[in-house]
Amino acid sequence: MKLYTSQTLKIYNSLSGEKEIFKPIHEGRVGMYVCGPTVYSNVHLGNVRTFMSFDVIFRYLLHLGYKVRYVRNITDVGHMVDDVDDGEDKIAKMARLEKVEPMEIVQRYTVDFHEILREFNLLPPSIEPTATGHLIEQIEIIKAIIDNGYAYLSNGSVYFDVVKFNKDYKYGILSGRNLEDMIANTRDLDGQSDKKNPQDFALWKKAEPEHIMRWPSPWSDGFPGWHLECTAMSTKYLGETFDIHGGGMDLKFPHHECEIAQSEACTGHNPVNYWMHANMLTLNGKKMSKSTGNNILPQEIFSGDNPNLSKGFSSGVARFFMMQAHYRSILDFSDEAILAAEKGYNRLMESIELIDKLKASDSSSLNIAEWTQSCYDAMNDDFNTPILIAQLFEGIRFVNLVHDEKETLNATDIETLKTTLATFVFDVLGIKDEKNTSANSDKLDGVLNMLVGMRNQARADKNWPLSDQIRDNLAQLGILLKDGKEGTTFNY
Template sequence: MPLYETQAIKIYNSLSGEKETFTPITEGNVGMYVCGPTVYSNVHLGNVRTFMSFDIIFRYFQHLEYKVRYVRNITDVGHIVDDVDEGEDKIAKKARLEQLEPMEVVQRYTVDFHDILSAFNFLPPSIEPTATGHIIEQIEIIKTIIANGIGYEANGSVYFDVVKFNETNNYGKLSGRNIEDMLANTRDLDGQSDKRNPQDFALWKKAEPQHIMRWPSPWSDGFPGWHLECTAMSTKYLGNHFDIHGGGMDLKFPHHECEIAQNEACTGQTPVNYWMHANMLTLNGKKMAKSTGNNILPREILTGENTILSKAFSAAVARFFMLQAHYRSILDFSDDAIVAAEKGYKRLMEAMSALATLSAGKTSSLAIAEWKQSCYDAMNDDFNTPILIAHLFEGVRFINLLKDGKETLNAADLETLKQTMNAFIYDVLGLEDEKVSDSKNDKLEGTISLLIEMRKQARENKNFALSDQIRDQLLALGIQLKDGKEGTTFSI
């Protein structure tokens, strides 16, 4: 019997505003889509927190033996700030400022995104589609929405008619907004003259002559609307009706609201059963912002090169810190908070080392089965990681009692304790033992040092082709060699 048959999960559904028992559309299978990053800058810590929330959810479903298809996209078209109607494309702007091709910008920050998530021990999604790879699908959806009378073309751009849609549907049901109030409170801005209503949003925008990223379409050379990208990618890989759609709280309106409207206008059915939204991360009690200097990048936590923290912290400690708050709660990041988290993390890992050395007794004096179910109960209650962590520290207390000879466990209960602690700490929470990470780093440094020595010998033997090959192939892996008076060093 698969584990999911014995564990009932409740999920807070943003659509209903209530916790609901999770029932997958297809038994034993989960389809989950999460809005990924727009790759025009280094991934920020708030992004890491959001994606970590869904990494935990992905891990727990897998632990329960569900077959999970987890789709998380890369937005590489570059969309305009707000709702794609005003301002400048973020990726194109970055490309213009740095005199790069837009896809150079995309590649640079996609690599950064993957590097950071790997450092924080995220599992890769099942599918990671890109918006540029699905232009054809987006154009086909627009054609259907126009044919259904909800989309209209104006001067080469195509807009979604929110008022027309709302005659038979409910635009605003996810965010709790009333369309009459929205229309009454929206002033008619310059540049919106092509729209029938101020609330209408772009499905396709005609590209101005200076716009770099553009594709041919039946209406104009242009680019798709931001909201449309996720509709195309989620439905292509999960179908018109799937289990879970997730993202940050800031995407609920207008992005996710517009996704629902597009799907319903295109297919006539609501796309998602459970909408999940992760809350924001603050820094020292204030919103993070580059402009005010109240900002820290994930890599700066790991290197210690910042003015916010007292020292560098490992990715495992930073991950543990984030999991101490429920994904729907605001989490405040500070030096004091992560220092405290580091102490808790070390207690956990010391207990895991001790657990490996414990021997069984003849009888059990601890209620291990009840404790094990309490760990599942925490995760079954809308993936409540802080409550799970509290139960894991109860497990730490058990370990210390056993180590000190104050309690005993028979072989079966000791094995249950070991399996449960391992499963939830390493598999579900995705925590790594720093000692293991340090060992990996030592092996990497040793391998690079060996290659540097081989390159040195190649140069001494005037085998410059081999010397250059070692340097170039290491660079392709993100490892840069630097030749100096004291010898060759490297940076990653």
């Protein structure tokens, strides 16, 4: 039996402003799209928090037994500085500053993005499409929107006609903004723009002569609008209507609002049933900013090389810290907060190890089934990770009570307690047991030192075949020996 048949999951839908019972379009299957990074710089900690939040959502849906198609894109063109239609593409600007090809910038920071997310133990998405790989689909959507009367051509660029669209649909349905108020509060462009109205947004931009990133289209050599890319990639892989669309709170307007408008103008209906938005990460009570120095990069957490940190922290501790706030709540990062999280993390891992030492009794004085359901209840309530963590520590309390022989559990309940803790800590929250990883690493180092000693003895005995065999066999496992003046060292 699939767990989703016995658990009632509720998701906060940004579109309705309420928690709703989750009912996928196709039973047992979930389509989820999350806006990925614009790869022009190192991924920052706020980005990591957003992607980590949706990683937990992905993990829990998988745990419930759903077959999930998780699509998270790479934006490698068309995202303007300050997220407006005029100006310079972020990637092209960085390429110009560094005097390299734009795709060198894309490759460098895509690799960085993947390495950081792997370090934080995020599962890879099912599909990771790029904007430049879906230009044909974007052009076809533009054609459909023009044919339906909701876009216009102006000097080689194509713009979405927000005012025309708003007469038939509702622009602002996600953000709650009123178009008339937006128009009233926007300065007159005095004919300095190709747009009919300031609120209109680009579907296709004609490239200026100096613009490097450009492709042919029926309208001009140019590049697609940022909002259009996600519409094309999400609907290509998940269909014209799919279950979940996620992203950071800052994307609700204008990005996600424009996605809805584009889809409705193309197909006549809203593309997504559940819109989900993760909140921001602050540092010492203030918005993170590189210019003010109030900023921490992910690698700096591990190294501790940042004035805001007293030491370095493992990725497992950092992830555990992130899970202590609900994804829709602002989370404030500080040295004191992550130090406290480290203590909680260590207590959690030590207590999980203690379970194997518990002695089973004939009967149980604790209700493990009820506690297990409380863990599911927390996640079923819009993926409430802080409540789940509180329940996990209740389970840890049970472990200590039984260990101290103040309460009893039978063998079946001990196994259920162990399985439930492991499931929610490692599989759902995605927290790595780095304590055991470190212990295993120490054991491996011990074995390697023994083999190095055996090889040294073989060399002293002039047993060259054995010496070479040890070296070559280790090399096949990816462990390289290096002989130097200080002796033999290894690297793996």
